[in-house]
Amino acid sequence: MQKIIFSLFITLASIISFSQEKLIEKVTLNNFEYKVIETVSSSDSAKKVYEIQNVIKDSIISKIEMTKHYKTEQEEYNSLFKLVDNVFTFNVTVKKGDQTLYGIDRLFIGKFGRLFTGIENGILSTQKPDETSYGAQFEGGFNKLRQWIQYNFDAQKLIAQTGMNGFNIQVKLDIDKDGTPILADVTGNDNPKLRTEVERIIRKMPKWIPAKEKNEHIVSKFSIPVHIIGYD
Known part of the structure; x- marks a missing residue:
């Protein structure tokens, strides 16, 4: 009886986890397939993330998490995903009290379809950056x-x-x-x-x-x- 209950619990947990995922986009770039999933962070259930997956026939080869939303007493973080000229682009807004800061985080496609983070990721300013402009990127970051x-x-x-x-x-x-x-x-x-x-x-x-x-x-x-x- 205990084994049956345990099995049901695992199944239920899997269904709940799956229900928290939302497919945002599925694209083929440079002959590689990617999915962008909105889900809950595996390390913090209060944080929403984008999970960018490199897939082959729906099997995940590699993946990178990018923060979508969290809120603390000190700040509120939001990012909005957009595909800009084959670059995974995340327009970031961070509110700290009366101050609002902006940034753009990016994921670039390297050799063999591997994704890597942009050199300017994490940089914030009081001015909104241009999503069609970025510095040179060394492959791999x-x-x-x-x-x-x-x-x-x-x-x-x-x-x-x-x-x-x-x-x-x-x-x-x-x-x-x-x-x-x-x-x-x-x-x-x-x-x-x-x-x-x-x-x-x-x-x-x-x-x-x-x-x-x-x-x-x-x-x-x-x-x-x-x-x-x-x-x-």
Whole structure:
């Protein structure tokens, strides 16, 4: 008897969970299928989220949650989903007392259909941003960019060649209209061997998703901090 009751409980819980889901959109982009579901956060039942799923024949391959709504004593958060030029776009409004802040969070499509978060996600201002304009995006997001530089930068060899015990530089890039990164400047250290190493890795760097302004591709600038510490 206990086993029957337990089984009924699990079934009922599954039905309740399923009933909280609402299909917002189903699209095929770059030959990959996606669903946008409105549901309740798995970690906080008071929070509503969008669940963006990469699917094959309705089987979920991967998914990312984006906050839709929550309300606390300090603030109220709302976002509205829209597909803008094949980019999953979320117009964000945050009310804190008498102040209202705005932002746009985005999910971009990378290789093999994988979704990644935009570099500007989480940035809020008192002015409404333009949903057809955004900065250049490294595939995989800012953390992937950091990992790529760390993996490709031959810091140990450079420290041995120069005798430096570390350095702190800014690598300034121009990202052209087709996404090619071009080294514009290296600031913080004028050692020529350091610049040569930076030039080498930028030539290896894959193309970015180019920036857009009013839905037109533009040349954009991007600065990457690189901090290397040497150890004896």
